[in-house]
Amino acid sequence: MSVSSKFYHFSFAPKKLVVERDKIEKKFKDLDDTLIETGTIIKLPQLLELIRKTQIKDIENILSKFSNFDIRVMMYEYPFTNEKHDDQIKINHILTALYKSEFGKIIWKLYQEYFSNEYLQSILISSYSKESDNFLGMPEDISVLFGEALLNKAGINMGLVDIALKSSDILSNVFKQLKVVKESSLERKLIEGVLLKGVKSNKIFETEEMKQIIEYxxxxxxxxxxxxxxxxIEVREYKKFDDAILKNAINRLLNPKDDDKLWDFLDDTSMIKVKKWINQAKLKEVFEQDKDNKRFEYWKRFNDFFEDVEVIRNPLVAFMYFKDFVVVEFGIMGAAYFYHKTGFDELIYPRINSFKFRNSRSNSTKENMLKETITEYQGIELFINKLTHLPVDTWPVKKFDPQMSIYLNELPK
Structure with a gap:
């Protein structure tokens, strides 16, 4: 067994006697371990053979044949995964009938590594029933909730998850009260359950810091x-997404606009949400140096109309693709340039990959290569309009909205 167990020969309650007990236990620890290991080798096969040959209906008749040492040896070796179903039931019955107070701690520790074992689940429930008033020294209110979790129809672990989600405390404190061992298999499983269920509402985000959620x-x-x-993603509109969670997802799963292989778990509706969030995040990046934030607030209104948003970073420029036209905005506020989509794709966009653009050290030179006012070139429609962001207080409503209404035949509500 990977989980060792400690059995006390001495049970003193007063503080000084408790200290003395610890000294005695330490002195005889090696002897104690040796005795149990020897008992496991010599006595356990005999005990198991007795259990195997005894029918379930007669199990009460053999309880008197088990000494305290025998029970400790069996608990030391638990769980007995190689035994048959009926024999494991009989073992549980014996350990429950001859239960010792120190067994609860051992069983709970074992459960945290082997929680899928149905016999361990059963004996944990039996163990709690023996000490429900003060199981493992848990606070009374937590002990009551723990008992309810053990009987949860969805399973013990889901019951524990519900305790964590209903608590107003952070997970680490809840786990501490439940005596969940750090880095145990159970802790990892409970965190998984809390996240799977908790992200469907805002509850977990109200109690846990975002930094900790990302770490989980x-x-x-x-x-x-x-x-x-x-x-x-499924329960939220993209406008309600937390930037930290989506940035973490893109860092781990890559940008789905570039490579969506790791995003195939989402349906089309959810994928559209993610891409809209990405468009909005790109706009925020381009306009983050604006003092009044007006450009970002203006253009994010049109996110439902975008076919795509592309950003280049040197210089910082946004290309906002609509159905029939493209708007070019620059990180350093100036004018927004409107182009016919075909003309932009064929005449303007290729310039960012040109030798001149890539090798220029001047951002203003690069920006000027993206500012074209020729309405037509070799039969291809190009320039539509250029709008400045002035007057500062009125440009969105008095200048941009009228033009966008013409280009789109409508405005966002």
Missing amino acids: LNKMPLNVYQNILKNY
């Missing part, structure tokens, strides 16, 4: 991470 997410296996993200 980063520890999740890929398939679990994807399921958590799926639950998060």
